[in-house]
Amino acid sequence: MNVPERRMLMFRLGLSNLQLRSNLLPEDYQGEYKHRLGTKVMHCITVYEIKDIKRRCPLLILEFTPEQQKEWISGLFDGDTSVSMAECDRARAWLEQLAENMEEALASLEDRADAERAFEVLCGAESLADPRLDSTYAAKAAVWAQRARAILERPEFRLTPQMIDDRLNEVLGVTSGNLRLDIPAPRTFRGPSPTQVPGALRTVHVDRGE
Amino acid sequence: MPKQTAFGIDFGTTNTRVAYYDGQRLRMVPFITAAGQSFQLPTLVSYRNGEPVAFGAEARRQQQGVLPPRPLKWLLGGDLPIEVEGSKLEPVEIVADFFRHLKQLVGKAVKAEPLNRAALTIPVHYPPKAREQLQEACEKANIKVTNFFFEPIAAIYCSLAARPVSGVTAVFDWGGGSLDIATVQITGSVAMTRQIDGWHRGGSDFDRAICEQAVNDFLLRQPQIQHTADVILDRMTIGRNLRLLAETAKERLTTAPQASLSYGGFLGSANLLYPITRDQFEALIETDIVGAVTRLDHALHATGTSPKLLARLFLSGGTCNIPRIKDCLAGRFGERIVSRLELPPALRHVGVGSDGTSDIGNATAMGAALLAVHGAEPVFSNAVGVRLADAAGDHFYPVFQAGERLTFDRKEVKFFVSDASSGVARLLICDQSDPVLQPAGRLLRIVPVPIDKNETWLKVGFTLDRHLVLKIEASGVKVRAQATDPVWIQHLSLGFHLPPQAAAATQPIGASVRAAL
Numbered sequence: 001m002n003v004p005e006r007r008m009l010m011f012r013l014g015l016s017n018l019q020l021r022s023n024l025l026p027e028d029y030q031g032e033y034k035h036r037l038g039t040k041v042m043h044c045i046t047v048y049e050i051k052d053i054k055r056r057c058p059l060l061i062l063e064f065t066p067e068q069q070k071e072w073i074s075g076l077f078d079g080d081t082s083v084s085m086a087e088c089d090r091a092r093a094w095l096e097q098l099a100e101n102m103e104e105a106l107a108s109l110e111d112r113a114d115a116e117r118a119f120e121v122l123c124g125a126e127s128l129a130d131p132r133l134d135s136t137y138a139a140k141a142a143v144w145a146q147r148a149r150a151i152l153e154r155p156e157f158r159l160t161p162q163m164i165d166d167r168l169n170e171v172l173g174v175t176s177g178n179l180r181l182d183i184p185a186p187r188t189f190r191g192p193s194p195t196q197v198p199g200a201l202r203t204v205h206v207d208r209g210e
Numbered sequence: 211m212p213k214q215t216a217f218g219i220d221f222g223t224t225n226t227r228v229a230y231y232d233g234q235r236l237r238m239v240p241f242i243t244a245a246g247q248s249f250q251l252p253t254l255v256s257y258r259n260g261e262p263v264a265f266g267a268e269a270r271r272q273q274q275g276v277l278p279p280r281p282l283k284w285l286l287g288g289d290l291p292i293e294v295e296g297s298k299l300e301p302v303e304i305v306a307d308f309f310r311h312l313k314q315l316v317g318k319a320v321k322a323e324p325l326n327r328a329a330l331t332i333p334v335h336y337p338p339k340a341r342e343q344l345q346e347a348c349e350k351a352n353i354k355v356t357n358f359f360f361e362p363i364a365a366i367y368c369s370l371a372a373r374p375v376s377g378v379t380a381v382f383d384w385g386g387g388s389l390d391i392a393t394v395q396i397t398g399s400v401a402m403t404r405q406i407d408g409w410h411r412g413g414s415d416f417d418r419a420i421c422e423q424a425v426n427d428f429l430l431r432q433p434q435i436q437h438t439a440d441v442i443l444d445r446m447t448i449g450r451n452l453r454l455l456a457e458t459a460k461e462r463l464t465t466a467p468q469a470s471l472s473y474g475g476f477l478g479s480a481n482l483l484y485p486i487t488r489d490q491f492e493a494l495i496e497t498d499i500v501g502a503v504t505r506l507d508h509a510l511h512a513t514g515t516s517p518k519l520l521a522r523l524f525l526s527g528g529t530c531n532i533p534r535i536k537d538c539l540a541g542r543f544g545e546r547i548v549s550r551l552e553l554p555p556a557l558r559h560v561g562v563g564s565d566g567t568s569d570i571g572n573a574t575a576m577g578a579a580l581l582a583v584h585g586a587e588p589v590f591s592n593a594v595g596v597r598l599a600d601a602a603g604d605h606f607y608p609v610f611q612a613g614e615r616l617t618f619d620r621k622e623v624k625f626f627v628s629d630a631s632s633g634v635a636r637l638l639i640c641d642q643s644d645p646v647l648q649p650a651g652r653l654l655r656i657v658p659v660p661i662d663k664n665e666t667w668l669k670v671g672f673t674l675d676r677h678l679v680l681k682i683e684a685s686g687v688k689v690r691a692q693a694t695d696p697v698w699i700q701h702l703s704l705g706f707h708l709p710p711q712a713a714a715a716t717q718p719i720g721a722s723v724r725a726a727l
Contacts, residue, residue: 015656016599016638018625018668020607052624083633085660094634094658116652123656158508162501166409171653173697 013098013105015120092133098124099137102144110147115157122148122164123171216356217316217328218364218578221344223281223386223414224457224528225250226312228328229575230320231583238572239319243267249572251315253282255308260297265311270454277450281414282308284387286347287340295447302347309351329357329582331364331574332678333388335408338698341677357582358678360704361385362392363403364577365526367706370394370401371580373552374708377521378404378513382506382539383574385527386413389502393513394705400613402705403591404513404643407505411498413460413529418443419494420456424471424484425449432480448476463488464531492534499535503542514644517542525549526570551576581706590614591705594680596625596670597638597650606642606651609672616704620673624687627661627668635659635668637684639699657697661686678702 054060085091102121109118125148127133128141135141152164159167168174218229227250228239238249243266251266256275263275276295278285285292285301292299316325330348332341345355359367362381370379376396383390389409394401425439443449452473459469468487476482492499510516523543530536530549539547551573580586593608609623627635637659640651659668665686673681680699 012599012604014599015636016597016604017627017629017636018596018598018638019600019628020598020625083660083662085634085658087660088633088663090633090658090660093632094636097629097632116648116650119653123653158504158511160501160504163505163508170701171656173655173657 013101013117013120013124015098015124092135095124095128095133096135096137099128099135099141102141106144106147106151109151113151113154113156115152115159118148118151119167119171122152122168126168127172215323216579216582217325218331218575218580218582219312219328220331220361220364220575220578221283222250222253222528222574223283223388223412224253225386225571226253226308227251227572227575228312228316228325229572229579230316230323231579232320232322236576236579238575239316241266241315241319249569251312253308255282255304255311257294257297257299259295260299262307262311265308276447277454278304279444279450281387284340286343287337302343302350305344305347306350309348309353313351313353325353327354327356329359329578330355331359331361331578333385333408334360334362334390334392334406334701335388335410336700338677338679338700341679341700345677357578358676359578359581359588360390360392360406360678361574362390362406362526363394363588363704363706364575364581365573366392366394366401366524366577367581367586368573368577369522369524369548369551370396370708371577375521378510378515378519379522379524380506380510380520381524381526382502382530383526384412384502384529384535386529388412389505389527389529391506391509393509393515395513396708399708400589400705401708402589402612403703405509406701406703407509408701409502409505411501412527413457414453415498416460416491416495416529416532417453417456420459420471420486420491421449421452423486423490423494424452424456424482427484428476428480428482432477435477435480437477442477448473452476452482459486460491460532463491464533488533492532495532495534499538502535503538514647520546523547524570524573526573528571530570586706588616588678588704588706590616591703592641592643593651594639594641594654594672594702595651596623597640597653598625599628604650606640606645606649608642612643613705616674618674618676620671622669622671625668625670627666627686630661630663630665633660633663635661635665635684635686637668637670637682639682639697641703643703654699655682655697657682657684659684659686678704 125144254269256269258275462469470485473482594610595608637657639655642651667687671683
């Protein structure tokens with residue numbers, strides 16, 4: 001993408017991977033189809049949405065297929081199999097997934113600076129650059145972090161390096177709940193360890209639908 | 211004014227103040243010491259053989275006992291016991307000892323009602339665990355904490371109750387342990403906190419900086435001593451005592467051009483003598499002052515105002531008495547700086563000057579008592595929610611709306627995970643002060659949540675507790691997170707409803723609050 005095109009389009013890092021509803025549903029989900037005016041159609045729906053509808057409308061009668069019934073039941077109960085950030089390379093995988101967009105996002109920000117997006121990039125880059133993560137992107141991530149800091153240190157944002165570090169620690173949960181010692185806070189950010197990603201809910205239990 | 215009674219406690223890093231509303235007037239509780247009457251009690255307790263032997267100013271004079279290694283307020287938040295003169299003491303017990311003494315003193319000064327219930331103020335970034343332990347310490351001293359309020363919010367509430375003003379007001383509360391900055395704008399009858407920022411730098415850090423200079427100077431003259439300045443200051447009793455001398459020197463430098471630290475028999479038979487001028491001291495803290503002013507500028511900018519447009523800057527905290535800081539702020543804000551608290555007759559207390567003004571340092575305790583007596587319910591100033599991403603872009607989903615009253619029930623919201631291939635749901639907790647300027651909100655925390663790679667939904671639970679901490683628990687729909695690992699957000703932007711008289715006075719054609727009260 002050339003520079004003028006980049007300026008037109010703000011490239012997103014895509015840090016969040018959450019939506020209000022499934023992206024498999026059509027655009028006019030719970031709306032009307034143009035070719036069937038007056039008729040509300042829901043093509044695809046998961047059992048979780050049905051469960052939610054059921055919860056809100058207890059008198060509604062719903063009929064499930066056997067497959068849906070099975071899925072429905074499995075969705076009703078919490079399980080007891082644990083999943084943690086330390087397993088399946090999760091601590092590194094989610095950050096490396098972001099690395100693919102980092103270069104484009106930074107180039108876009110350097111053309112049109114935005115403090116909030118620059119913080120997103122900085123959070124991802126600093127975490128990825130941590131040597132304890134042992135990522136193949138570590139060297140690149142250190143450069144990305146420097147570039148993101150350079151954007152944030154532009155005069156229009158009125159941020160000092162200390163303020164950037166403070167917010168970074170806050171966003172990554174590095175200092176949250178920690179005891180304040182009588183020594184000045186370190187001027188440079190120390191990233192999280194691969195097994196202790198800041199703020200991560202470390203162990204969860206998975207239901208296997210039994 | 212309501213006829214009920216209420217206490218407000220400003221548990222400061224250096225000094226503690228207590229305000230009391232007796233059903234008719236708001237008063238500061240006077241503490242009688244050998245030096246006379248004072249409205250502040252040094253937040254100190256010294257120990258001998260594991261037992262408290264002196265409190266407040268007596269403990270400061272170092273005639274008996276040994277002080278804990280750090281200010282009491284910042285001992286809280288950890289699990290490990292504190293070593294004081296060879297005895298291992300629990301931080302909660304140390305703070306409880308102080309509050310027991312405080313309760314006794316208040317009992318002597320206020321005959322009408324014992325200090326059984328009180329509203330407490332805390333810094334914006336005070337750790338959640340420290341807040342819990344502070345409540346525990348108060349309960350051990352038989353003081354029930356009715357409410358927690360943020361220090362700058364309490365200070366500004368007092369100011370606005372006394373003299374409301376339209377436009378953006380800022381609080382610059384720089385105490386012994388931290389700097390708290392808040393910008394507040396009145397919308398209708400609600401004072402909304404637009405920006406809130408905290409920095410763990412305060413007067414005690416300046417004391418340490420003076421100590422480091424003094425000890426390094428001493429070590430240069432005594433090369434045979436093998437200890438480093440850090441070891442002397444952090445691990446030795448003389449280091450703690452030196453800090454008190456540094457604090458006295460710092461206070462002296464606010465009025466005198468020079469002060470000195472003199473410690474006979476500092477290490478062995480050697481004496482420590484370190485003279486320091488005001489210029490040297492100001493050079494030592496210049497970086498901190500620049501950092502603090504930059505933070506204030508940033509808060510104003512983020513509020514959508516500027517130093518020129520700010521209606522009033524409310525100074526609070528002992529560190530603001532340092533002349534260099536006063537000059538620096540005066541150059542930018544001129545007469546809009548409020549450094550004395552103007553009190554209408556109904557709020558005037560014992561010790562108020564003939565001009566009806568009070569020491570600004572009393573504002574936090576008085577604000578806490580007023581907030582408690584008015585039954586002021588905090589509200590969310592900014593919406594708090596989650597940043598979502600779909601094909602159209604990032605957007606903000608509010609879980610708590612701006613202006614919503616704080617409720618302490620759990621709220622649960624479910625989100626679709628668009629890509630679970632890494633086994634992590636990327637939960638972004640944000641706040642939003644302006645939907646136009648911040649369509650995707652302002653990032654507060656990134657919470658990577660481990661989920662099953664086949665997971666499609668994430669359940670997120672939000673619980674606000676009475677320590678003003680938002681607890682967030684998240685897990686996949688089919689999974690359950692361990693309850694021991696929640697995420698906490700402790701620096702929420704909270705506003706409050708103004709007292710009716712003050713709210714009326716902020717209207718364009720309203721009567722002045724002085725007349726109304």
